[in-house]
Amino acid sequence: MKKTLIICEKPNAAGKIAAAIADGKPRRREFKSVPYYELEQDGKKIVVVPALGHLFTLKNVKPLRDYPVYDVRWVPAYEADRRAARSKPFVEAIAEMAKDADEFINACDYDIEGSTIGYNILRYLCGPDAPKRAKRMKFSTLTAKELRKAYENLLPTLDIGLVNSGLARHLLDWYWGINVSKAMSSAVEAAHKRFVKLSAGRVQTPTLKILFEREKEIRAFVPEPYWVIKAIFEVGGQRIEALHKKEKFFDKSEAEKVHEICRNKPARVAKITVREYRTAPPPPFDLGQLQSEAYRCFGYTPARTQQLAQSLYDNALISYPRTSSQKLPPEIGYAEILSRIGEIREYGELVEKLLGREELKPHEGKKTDPAHPAIHPTGESPKGLTGPRRRLYDLIVRRFLSTFADPAVKQSIRIDLDVAGQPFYFRGRRIMEKGWLEFYGPYGATEEVLLPEFKEGQELMPTELVFEEKETQPPPRYNPSSIIKEMEARNLGTKATRAIILQNIYDRNYITGNQIEVTELGEKTIEALLGYCPEIASEELTAHFEREMEKIQNGQSDKEKVLEDAKEKLNKILEKFRKHEVEIGKVLGEAYRKTRRAQKVLGECPKCHGELRIIVSRRTKKRFAGCSNYPKCNYSYPLPQRGKIVPLGKTCPECGAPMIQVNRMGSRPYRMCLNPDCVTKANWGNPRKNKPQ
DNA sequence: GCAAGGTC
Structure with a gap:
């Protein structure tokens, strides 16, 4: 009996695909705990087998000693990285199922990676001519109806354009990433005779650059003083703040004049504007x-x-x-x-x-x-x-x-006041119909500002006229959520990789904190790259890749030619890098030292104004916060022994001790001060909370 | 050691 092998991207998809194309129920079997499905149809046997994402990865042919290197080949992922051990039984299962198969179908997701996953499996596990004979299943959801249709309308060949652009994408990312990373680490080695793990890449480096540019804006920001004038009212026991229509006065004397004019003057309700508006329900989550x-x-x-x-x-x-x-x-x-x-x-x-x-x-x-x-x-x-x-x-x-719910209907009220000819205003907001807000519950909570009744022409006497000096604020820092949104907006990385790549940038010590700051190391790294390899720091590289990928996809450009161009360009860049190796390495090595040291400084010693640092005891191997003036000063605090300790550069509002954040794998980071006797810890380990008696 | 991409 003829046998068809259908290759899927992941176990879940294999189950759905088997169920969709089977007339009855497919038989679920296991090979070395890899689930696969068997069914018989039209006199032939069909085996549906899953991959686990990419089963093959790129690996250096020779150990990476020097750059540039382009000598790289595809190997099973478990051979390149011990952490990919889970992929081994999948490789073995597919190889086994392929032995007596005479028809192959790539049923991975219909995108550039899915085409590459299937292609590698076909050429390395299903025989040398399998890619040429294989067919392609094309679907855009894993619903039974669409899968069935895709199976009945198989594409007669692989989507070779997608395959080639996928292969090129992997190689280009590898060429640029590995070589530039290696060049930076080698530079530090040349200057300092020590190894420091540094990296650059098509996604991580432009992301770091975005963060660095914000950092520069914040540093260059000069706060400007301005003044605000507010009239405060008490109406029916409710405090109302009305702001002068010119929200910010940058001219102090003008503000003083206005303040003088309005002082002790009554306000008249000049205009009441009521507006109703609908907010549509939110779309479902991506x-x-x-x-x-x-x-x-x-x-x-x-x-x-x-x-x-x-x-x-x-x-x-x-x-x-x-x-x-x-x-x-x-x-x-x-x-x-x-x-x-x-x-x-x-x-x-x-x-x-x-x-x-x-x-x-x-x-x-x-x-x-x-x-x-x-x-x-x-x-x-x-x-x-x-x-x-x-x-x-x-x-x-x-x-x-x-x-699935209705739009919410909100009403906004704006009340314009006239105080001695000067315009003031305040707003109210109420929810008329909750609509979807009721379903979203605590996550959609919008604060209502309910106002007493007002009539146009009504007079009110302010209880107070506030004259306040403020400062303009620098642009906000990115946080992990907003930078990921920015990456998405700029088409950097994919939905599955953005968070991981951001985590990588943290792990390299390029950035720190939830309000993301670029460290000295991050700054010097991006500067070195901007100076010697601006291509990798620009989003243009991603855009360029994309144009080339597209051309490869529709056959307008040849994969080999694109790769040769990349090598040529990189060789020039890396030569320049090499020539300036020692000076680049000096700067990066020095920055690394400073950044690591800064991460150990938790705050000021309350006794002698030295620095409290994370110190690991030689004797007990435990860590604690100790003073830099030891042995003259022996002040110390205990530290949590597990997790990463991040200094917050702040002191406890209750006891004045330095604050830290503790990041532990698998749990939410928490903040605490170093003082174990602080009142903020009075309820820690509260038995009422832990063990109901 | 080093990228970015897929998967669990």
Whole structure:
């Protein structure tokens, strides 16, 4: 009997594809714990087998001693990296299934990476002529109907354009990233005779540059004083603040004049403007939006949210999280998911309201995804789910419910006042119809500002006229959520990699803090790159790649030619690097030393005004905060022994001791002061909270 | 050691 092998990108997709094309139920089997599916149809045997993303990766042919290197080949991922051990049984399973197969179908996601994943599997595991004979399944959602249709309308060959651009993408990223990273590390070695792990890449370096530019803006910012004038009223026991219409006075004498004119003068209500407006329900979550909301609502970093969402997905509670889609196709079965969610106590009432409607129609967003719908709950019971995963699940459920609800109707009121000819105003806001806000619950809370009744012409006497000096503020720092949004807007990285690449930039000590600051090392690194390899620091490289990829895709450009061009360009850049190796290395090595030292300084010693630093005891190997003037000063504080300690550069408002943040794997970072006897810790380890008696 | 991309 003939045998067809269908190669899928991941286990979950293999299950869905097998179920969709089988007339009956496919048989689920396992090979070295890799699940695969068997079915018989039209007199032939079909085997559906999953990959685990990329099973092959690029590896240096020779150990990397010097640059430039372009001698690189594809190897099974587990051979290049011990951490990829999980991919080994998948490689073995596919090789086994391919042995007696005479037809091959690449059914990975229909995008550049999916085409590359399938192509590598075909050429390395299915025989030398498999890529030429293989067919391609093309689908844009994993719904049974579409999968069935894709199977019945197979593309007769691989999408060789996508394959070639995928292969080129991997090689180009590797050429640029590995060589420039190596050049920087070698420079430090040449100047300081020590190894420092430095890196550059098509995504990480432009991202660092964005952060660095903001850093420069903040440093160059000169605050300007300005003055505000506010009239304060007490109406029916309510305090109302009206601001002078010219919100900022940059001319002090002008402000003083206005203040003088208005002093002790009554206000007259000049105009009341009432406006009603509707806010549409939010679209369902794509990964980026989920990361952004989880940061806003819970303070979770995008990397943490991604990890939590993956865990919810592993437990079948939510759909595939690495999606850029804001669409919910009807095939997911709105009513069924809703009614199952309705069985969860806290959502019962809300769900009833939605199910009682004539039509269920989600308010979708614009973004789409080649293989997955927006993130949504599956309806599976979240029994026993607690802590951060529960919170994230609640956010996802409420977002899903909100998307089916009505717009919210809000009313804004603006009251314009006249005080001795000077214009002042204040605003009120009320919610007329809650609409989706009711479903989004705590995450959509908008503060109402309810005002007493006013009439035009009415007179009021201010209880106070405030004259206040303020300063203009520098542009805000990026935080992990806003920089990821910026990366998305600039098309840097992908939904699945942005949070990881940001984490990498932190781990390299290029940046620090939640309000992201660029360290000395980050600054010198980006400056060196701007000086010697501006290409890699510019988003233009990504744009250039993209144009070339597109040309390769539609056959207008040859992959080999694009790669040769890249090598030539890189060789010139790296030569320049080499020539200035010692001077570049000196600067980077020095910056590295300073940055590492700064990370150990926690604050000022309260006893002698020396520096409190993280010190690891030689004797006990435990760490503590000790004074830099030791042995003259022996002041010290204990430190938590686990997790990364980040100095906050602030002191405790209660006791004045330096503040730190503790980042521990798998838990939310927390802030504390160093003083173990501080009143802020009075309730720590409160048995009432931990153990109900 | 070094990238960015996919997966769990």
